[in-house]
Amino acid sequence: MATVAEVTEVHAPAPGHKGLWSWITTVDHKRIGILYLWSALLFFIVGGIEALLIRLQLFTPNGEILSADAYNQLFTMHGTTMVFLVVMPLASGFVNYLLPLLLGARDVAFPRLNAFSYWVFFVGGVLLYSSFILGGSPDGGWFGYAPLSTQVPEYVRMDFWAVGLLTLGVASIASSANFIATILTMRAPGMTLMRMPVFVWMTLVISFLLLFSLPTITVGLFQVFFDRNFGTLFYETAAGADPLLWQHLFWLFGHPEVYVLILPAMGIVSEILPVFSRKPLFGYSFVVFSGIAIGFMGFGVWSHHMFTSGMGPVAEAGFAISTMMIAVPTGIKIFNWIGTTWGGRIRLTTPMLYALAFIAMFVIGGLSGVTHSIVPADTQQHDSYYVVAHFHYVLFGGAILGLFAGIYYWYPKMSGRMLSERLGKWQFWITLIGFNLTFLPMHMLGLNGMPRRTYRYDENLGFDLWNAVATIGGFVIALGVLLFVINVIWSRRHGEIAGDDPWDARTLEWATSSPPPEHNFDQVPLVHSRDDFWHRKYTLDAEGFLQQRDEPVGDWIPEADPEHIHMPSPSYYPALTALGMGIVGYGVLYQPAGFIVAAIGALVLMWGAFGWSMEPVTRTPEPMAHDDRHPELEAAAATEEVESE
């Protein structure tokens, strides 16, 4: 970083970087990313406790710990939490923190919209979890099948689920549009699309998946909510409604969602494997295009969740084939990752261990997934523990292990300190063993006929042994998570100072300090190649051997005015707008009286939105909307302001 200008005065969050208010009003993508990550880890622990309670109940036949009702609430909230409040926001946290850094940008396209997304997510989480103290949590499964979920209007429980998910959907739509705009328009000069890190590519695919899949569940959720509260007949089969409508709307979202959950981990692993293999990613364009292919094909397989619903042989055959096909791009990725490590100089650090375990566990989950595409086999496996085993291999063995790889890899960049490698490796092995102990037996349980979502099983059915093993495994995982928490606490005080580039990494986020300054880069990098930072550090000598440069070289674009890098100012309007949404949410849950509350919420919402659009992005004395291509535009705008006075 020798070429970087020494002193840079940064305009923006002038007062206080500390305190609750600074977190509520922050529009810095890194701080928002950290908020996402901490919230998600908190929910991870909560969702984990729910899982442990479920496992305790199933530890022995005829378990006595939970009532059927409590069990329904717990498995519903466990699923909903892990999908919407853990894996998605964990991924969102990484994207928030890293996207601008990876692209050589100073921030995302819309910093305040970004803050809004986080606060809406936060409000949605609060809504969902407040149900526990307001009459019981949702109890209709994370998939909320109607007409089951529309049948019990005397409970407000599934209303919490519908309103909570609608709220979380708004957060995801907003951040998806934001990320797409960032990726397509905010890249550093020279950062062509095919030079972008794979993690960025996967973010792009995920954002499009969310944008085009969330609307179908949104419509379904509105219909469920209206059925339960206003007497509409979308799912009233006695009145001629179609009981399959919900399943189609839900899974048209639900299957793309599966890729929303796994693609971030795939992106993370694609960043980590090259660094610790000391080789570029093998077949970069194959990894990218197979990711895009997964995105497209992900919209054409949803009915494999409905093979037992009687769709008829033509639809079943079609969806069976498309489901088998989608394994192809996934397989391509696996081979590319193996190819990346092949012949590399491998360093088995904690992130690398997690990344390698991700590949192994994901292969197991992927293969059991392909067995679901075979309709007769699926008919046997449907609603059994075999399915539970499958998706936990994909979502825990895949998504969560991949995200842990990311946490160990980027924690030094985010905090400036290393996590303990020793504790990390202990955590890794304990988690991996616990994970397999928990979920491998579920394959056996499922094939032996144990149904999902039942709170008890009789003895003498042959389920005793594997259930006991799975429960022990669950607690081993919990021990692993505990070690992680200890590791983070330990590292805050005693972690080794990381420095800019502790892993000898390849991408631009390592070219700035750890943690990065508010404005990310003192000067914006001029990108010349894929893995640009690596090429700034290394060169090839005459015989073609890798040679480290004495000092990183590379182009930085001199700031026209290095004294004034304009960063967006903090704003409380995004949080206020989200608060308005939350008030509306609680209001509609308790109509008709709640409509007054909802109206107040709508006013708060409009106040926030209006204040937001009136407030300049950067509050500085200089003129705003600096537009160097059309100087006449600014002059005209100024005239207009004068005229209207």
Added chain:
Amino acid sequence: MTDLVTAEGHGEHISTHPDMNVVRKTAMWVFLGSECIFFGSLIATFLLYRTETRGGPTAKELFDIPFTSASSFILLMSSLTMVLAHNARERRDPRQLRIWLLATALLGSTFLAGQAFEFTEFAHEGLKLTTSPFASSFYVATGFHGAHVAVGVLMLLALLFMSMSGRLRTGEGMNVELVGLYWHFVDVVWIVIFTVVYLLQV
């Protein structure tokens, strides 16, 4: 290092500031793409239930095509006035801009009034929200479109207010181009709804 390219050259002329108008339009376009799926799902539900009238009024008995055609025409005209507003903005003519913004908002409100009138008429003829799956899906699909028009009218009025108080800027905040995109989209959705939900059912 084979793909080391310096097409951009070195230095001074490279702008690190993206054109915020392009950035904002990109986000608006992908959001509208998402909205297409939203309305697609609503219309698909309606098509699924178009004959599930449960003994209540049917589409044939209810729909007053001349009336709805008239209100559709009003909404389409509002797209024209929106274009004129945008054009006035390009010509930096704040007076014309305000006139056409107001006209667009008024036409949108007229359409909404027409929808409210239509809904009351249908209710009188026995089509309540809870009458049949047909009724539920009709009211919810057209109602969500109406809600979008209402949000659009609010945004138009906000633009009008911003223009009057001299806070309308080019690169940030709400601007005429973005609201225009949204407004035209809502009109296009109505053309689809008018065709599929109304015309094809009578």
